[in-house]
Amino acid sequence: MCIITISRGSYSSGKEVAEKVAACLHYDCVSRDILLEASDRYEVDEIKLVKAIHDAPSILERRGRKKETYIAYIRSALVSRVRSDNVVYHGLAGHLLLRGIPHVVKVRIIADIDRRSAMEAQREGITLEKARSAIIADDEQRRKWTQSLYGVDPWDSSLYDLVVKVDRLSIADAVDIVCDAAKREAFKTTPASQQKMEDLVTACAVKAALIEEFPEVMVLSEYGNVIIHSASGGRHAQKIRKAVGALETTIGGINSIEVHADGNAPPGSV
């Protein structure tokens, strides 16, 4: 009983590993369907969500914070989807979107650049050199995305519990390793870790509800006690207070909501 996130570059066989792990453990396997869910829930074009989660924000987008809004929607949809465990998620930034949850096994599948280039060249019918350039460009885009939004490098192995290179280890080997890790005691869901998951679901839902109007807010939930941190001062906080009035009834799991206008959002806030 846990959640597995599989982060991968293009042509790293991550998708295949994820599907086989899900089949082996009888877990659900989710990826793009999260975007559909977010699109439905928040009435946003799916293509905008795809762009938001793939492309690094441009300078203009950074000012407008539109991308952050879409990511908040995606995150809210993702945490709602995986809250009940037994899920393998393969997609960008799963390990970052589910940060702080102890029963998440964070896996990164990597592959040799030559192998990846060969697969790209074969599929797209282009030269090996062009394929290599395309893969490097794609990797760079994702690196920028992660760095601009979360300040970390996706190639930093300390972000993951497990980094498996599919090369000398076969896909089947990788599946076995991931399945074995998922059964370990360290990743078992406990009441405390499940509570953290529930709090993340609540915080993400509140953030998604507020972000369009108040893009700077940070939200923390602990045992249903929600604190919304705003750095914009008391007057702005009053507006937020008015806006959150209805949230207690529309979003489940909220015990109390407070708006703190000091802007000192503690670690763990979303």
Place this chain on the structure above:
Amino acid sequence: MKPLTLEMIMVMSIIGIAVFLFIVEWVRVDVVAILVMVGLPLLGLVTPKEAFIGLSSNAVVSIIAVIIIGAGLDRTGVVNRMVTPLLRIAGNSASRIIIAICLAVAVISSFMQNVGAAALFLPAVQRVSRTLKIPISRLLMPIGFSAILGGTVTLVGSSPLILLNDLLVPFNLKPFGLFDVTPIGLALVGSGIAIFIILGRFILPRGESESGETASLAKSEDISQMIGETFELHTPADFTLYRDPVMVGDLRRRYLVNVVSLVAPPDFKILNPEPDVEIRSDVDIALCGKEKDVRRMAEAEGMLLKDHVEVFKEELAEHSSGTVEAVVPPRSPIVGKTINEYDIHRRFGATPLAIYREGDIYRSDIGDMALRVGDALLLHGSWKRLQGLQKDRTLLLTTPIDVELMRPEKAILATAWLAASLVMILVFKIQLSVCLMAGAIGMIVTKVLSIDEAYQSVDWRTIFLLGGLIPLGIATEKTGTAAWIAHAVLGAIGTVSPIVLLAVIGVLATVFTLVISNVGATVLLVPLVVNMAIAANGDPRMAALVVGLATSNSFILPTHQVNALYMGPGHYRSVDFMKAGTVVSAMFLVVMIAMIYLFY
């Protein structure tokens, strides 16, 4: 009738100016009284000795002593014990509380000095106001008026009625019995209470509850509603098994409850434990929180929620500990720091419960909020530790009244001194001021309260208000002004029906008692009205009785001792007395005349 003299005109002018100043309040009423006290001897209307005789008068010394006795009874918890059964009967309804206390005051007042009864109840009423968040101004005036009205229930209830039989002797009229006035008195008390219950919202000032004088909290939010109440729980035997340790701070973050006491095995009680103290298995804990949060915690953590606080009953009793509001003052070293950074918990041994800022209450994660000037912190702790906080001046306590060290162990001594005073008054018939001052000094000698606490408890505004008005009464009588007015009025109305005569006498006595002492007014008016009644073929006893009763009809100005006593603590202005007092005075005259007409 004596001709009008320059001295009489001067006295009437001073009365007029004093009443004018009472109304416009350009200066405070006690300052007006001191101006009168100084002005009268300067104008040669009283001797210098007479000018200050009020400060040593029986009434003023009695009031000082009664206030000290009241403070002693309050400090030892006797008042609280006295109030508890009343509150139990009355519940939380302001109207029922007013009725209950008014009736209790009226009953006591019918057998002792009105001001004595009123002073005894003052700390109790203040406590009720604080506890139930009822504005003190909504309670004190009805209770004060009931104390005055209670004085009309028996013939020993007020000085004018005590004097009445003596004044009838020269006319060979039949003296009144102890309870002859009771029907009228009861009707007056009942009508007075009914007026405040029915018209209270229109005639009483909208005030604040006690403790809300400087704090903004009590104005906008019900504190207890925001931070909840105190509960006691018992942790299960397996509480610490198969889980991470649960700390005091964890419960606060998770359930918004504040542990204010817990038992460390085997039986060591820790008060206001710090956030890193672990909650152990099979122990009792007491916490402050909203009931829904406490129930949520009890269910989630498998704790047993007790019906009442049992184990920590003494530690959490009102005389041992409580919640205070502390405001961050300018230039305080705490400005800009968080509660955790300044280590308030460890430094002062008090548990921070909430922060009140710009109209909002914060309960979550208050330890990491940077404090600003004007923030109000709600802190729970023992009074001893909170006194340390008060002395430190880092934070200003806006509710210092509860940070008094209660001395419940002295309750028996306090009660004994009150009883000794009453025995001296009722059995040995020693002068009231001597008996009461003996009780007060007895309390000080036996350390029920210190002499400094006794001095602090006296409201000097009241003392100087009364002390200043007494020489005005002396001047009014001495210069013949009172007699001249009485003769002029009674002469002007000529021969009228007995009922109209009684009404005029009632109005005259009412006006006189507002300015001169009720005893002075009675002594002056009774011989006059008896003669007038005989001349008009009316009942001279009834005319005398109207004077005896109507000299208690002193509600329109804060000149009656009871009104003067309650003016400061009730935050009343003269216009408040005029507004409510006019209605009650009119009721008094109507009910009194109607009762005399119907029953006598």
